[in-house]
Amino acid sequence: MYRQYNYAALERKTLKYYPVFWDIADKKCVVVGGGEVAARKVKRLLDCGAKVSVVSPELTSELAALKDADMINHIASEYLSEFISGAALVIGATDDEKTNLVISHDAREKGIPVNIVDDPQKCDFILPSIVERGDLVIAIGTGGNSPALARHLREELESRYGAEYEIFLQILGRLRSQMTKNAGAGRSWFDSLLSSGILELIRKKDWEKVKKTVREITGQEVKIDIV
Numbered sequence: 001m002y003r004q005y006n007y008a009a010l011e012r013k014t015l016k017y018y019p020v021f022w023d024i025a026d027k028k029c030v031v032v033g034g035g036e037v038a039a040r041k042v043k044r045l046l047d048c049g050a051k052v053s054v055v056s057p058e059l060t061s062e063l064a065a066l067k068d069a070d071m072i073n074h075i076a077s078e079y080l081s082e083f084i085s086g087a088a089l090v091i092g093a094t095d096d097e098k099t100n101l102v103i104s105h106d107a108r109e110k111g112i113p114v115n116i117v118d119d120p121q122k123c124d125f126i127l128p129s130i131v132e133r134g135d136l137v138i139a140i141g142t143g144g145n146s147p148a149l150a151r152h153l154r155e156e157l158e159s160r161y162g163a164e165y166e167i168f169l170q171i172l173g174r175l176r177s178q179m180t181k182n183a184g185a186g187r188s189w190f191d192s193l194l195s196s197g198i199l200e201l202i203r204k205k206d207w208e209k210v211k212k213t214v215r216e217i218t219g220q221e222v223k224i225d226i227v
Helices: 036-047 061-068 097-109 147-160 164-181 183-195 198-203 207-218
Strands: 028-032 051-055 072-075 089-092 114-116 129-133 136-140
Touching: 028 036, 036 051, 036 061, 036 089, 061 072, 089 097, 097 114, 129 147, 129 164, 136 147, 136 164, 164 183, 164 198, 164 207, 183 198, 183 207, 198 207
Parallel strands: 028 051, 028 089, 051 072, 089 114
Antiparallel strands: 129 136
């Protein structure tokens, strides 16, 4: 039986989110739900190194495979508040509104950040649409108003920022210590590299010219891990 809650108290009239990149490696994260949406949330959490528990009587084949590989902890049960104790975050991904309401209430009562899929009014945080190029992450949020617009912008950015940016960022990362030691030279190096045509050289996979360009501008030799 569901407890009685003042559900109206869970609603917020205005939403303004604080954008943040959060290290959840080795932290307990709980996903309630065993369907395809839950599987997508689980995959993202695992990619970030979280210790994921999935609460659901049943699992999709994808989640079952993760369980068999000992990549997730499966709690084969209907949701109970005790399952989220000690979690760094909770994601409610069930198709039952009452269950999602209870998850939101319980998480907030325990001081645990909560996300209820497709219901921003019951969330402490929402998950942006993301473009990833190695360590380069571009996050797009619409305040929960239009996932369709976020998806449209993501697709535009994916075509604009290709795999060459992963390599370029890798190069910048390996130059960072020298660039930090001399901020003026560092800024000059960055501007010169960006205007040198290095991104096009990376697109063409002309690695010798890429290294030569870096050497001529910065005087540094860099190792490039080809992706």
